[in-house]
Amino acid sequence: MNSATLMALAASCAVMATPLAALADYPEQDIRVVVPWGAGGGTDAIVRKLTLLAEAEMGGTMYVENIDGGISATGVNQVMRAEPDGHTIVALTYDSVVTIPWQEMLPGYDMDKLKLIARVTSEPDSVVINSGSKYQTLDALIAAAKDSPDTIRIAIQNIGGRVHLALLQLEQLSGTKFKTVSYPGGAGPQKEAILSGEAEGAVTSLGDFANLLEDDTVIGLAEFSSTANPTYPDVPLATDLGVDLQIGSFIVMAAPAGTPDDVVAKIEAAYQAAYDSAEFQEWVANVGVTPDWLGSADVTAWAEETQTELFGQMDALVEAGVLSK
Template identity: 35%
Template sequence: MSNLTMTRRILAGLVLGLPLTLGAQAQDYPSKDLVHIMPWSAGGGTDTVMRTFMNFAEQQLGVGINTQNITGAQSGIGTLRLMKARPDGYTIGSLTWDSLITVPYYELVPGYSTEELAYLGSVTVHPTALVVSADSPWKTLQEFIDAAKAAPGELSISNVGSGGVWHLPALDFANEAGIEVQHIPYPDGSGPQREALLSGETDAASLSVSAAYPAIEAGQARVLAVMGDERDEAAPDVPTFKELGYDVVWGGFRVIAAPAGIAPEHSQRLQEAFAAVFEMPEFQARAEETGMGAVWMDGEATAAYLETAQERAFALMDNLVEQGLLEK
């Protein structure tokens, strides 16, 4: 056998063996528990929803997913930790509007770049809601507006951070309705925000229906209106702001990401597992019970969705800055 023939056979064997090696690596992954970075406080809406999702994802992956709450800078500290983690497929994180829009817009965290993220999929997409406590005097959005007009600057609406996902909708709403209200931030998340509403510390809260769902289900709070193009499936009897004559459409999302540089086969394995969660009857039942607004998009679709959301949000934020309604 000539040396040339021998070389060709060796090269052919290497080429044919390569997919088998990659396939074996993919089958071996994951071989240990994953770390799930949660950049919001324990007990809040995002923490509760994403812990629930990760519990189901554990069943699909066959390993544990250990959640770590790393808060601060409107989710920027935890998200930066995710960006800087080893891209070995064993660190993932849950991200929200603030992580991908507020923090980069205001440059809240040095060394922060969304280019350092690889998106794995979405879990929820939902409209902003205006929520009041059950014992408040306002039964409708118009009643709240009338009260605000009667006492300019006295009523308060809470959010989870100035310039963030829930603050901006409240600003836009106040501008559209011609009212002056106080905007009170609770940067540790929707858990403290919800408690402030129920204790009477604030008059209303700008947040998602899913974040308010425990209080709504317990009869402690009610939704006056939602900022979607259509009514929220979790609150079908609640009108949209548009129905009531206020052209205010805002919403949030919860997505999963990994550090940029994650191996394609690891990304694919995770996306397949996360997509499979949405096919589980137990998850669908849980999603309906909690009103989490479950919506699945794969990594590519999520990236396109977020690019559009960021462009739209930045334009609206620039407009609010020009009007003097928002500081940058």
């Protein structure tokens, strides 16, 4: 074998070895975990807890950055345009996967620009009310809304978002009309609205209001689920109260499309170890959130099925004149 052939072979081996060397060095820098909502909400707390536990598995520093705006579109769009090297990932929620694509809110926003890594939670929505309210049951709240339409102030997050859809469906199913008040930015502003007396109650997940439920500032009137919440078993299911409604959020970790499969696998393994840890499972059981793991092999198909089902529901509400697109 002559020297030219040897040099060519050596160069070829070096090229083939590069991805393995890159993976061996990963992570080469801090890993940025984008939460596309303001600090203080349920999504922020869950992702911070999981990321803190995952960091030990990754062998490098991971930090959470809150990028609020556009009902999560601002932060998610940044990750869609980030380098696909595993050093930027994002926590997607219902609005990231459903509301923004359905409303076509942002040009260039395309779920195909992301690689879904894993779903980590599922959270049914609920109706919570100030504990000092005279409406101590869902039946009482609905009856009052029927007697005085458009007067009882219920806090949602973003107009057209998930909890707005939940409230619209509750109104449609119960024949009521609430005074809908929007507080963009996640559950934090909803809490402030109830604490200040600006709103009588709110539609959100029980986990988002865990601290206010624990100190009896608010009570849960109903949860839109088919299974009782293990943390709050005394909160009735809407279906048991004659309102056949099931809706809620979730958290899905994702990376920019094109992120190498081996890097995605390492991120997934780190988060799964964090998810499976006794520390996380004990912690999550105390905040009213349902851990619900679905790995990279299945999460994309699940997300597509979820989109199809919910797009159909929202299109039907548009046709009925209940929702605008």
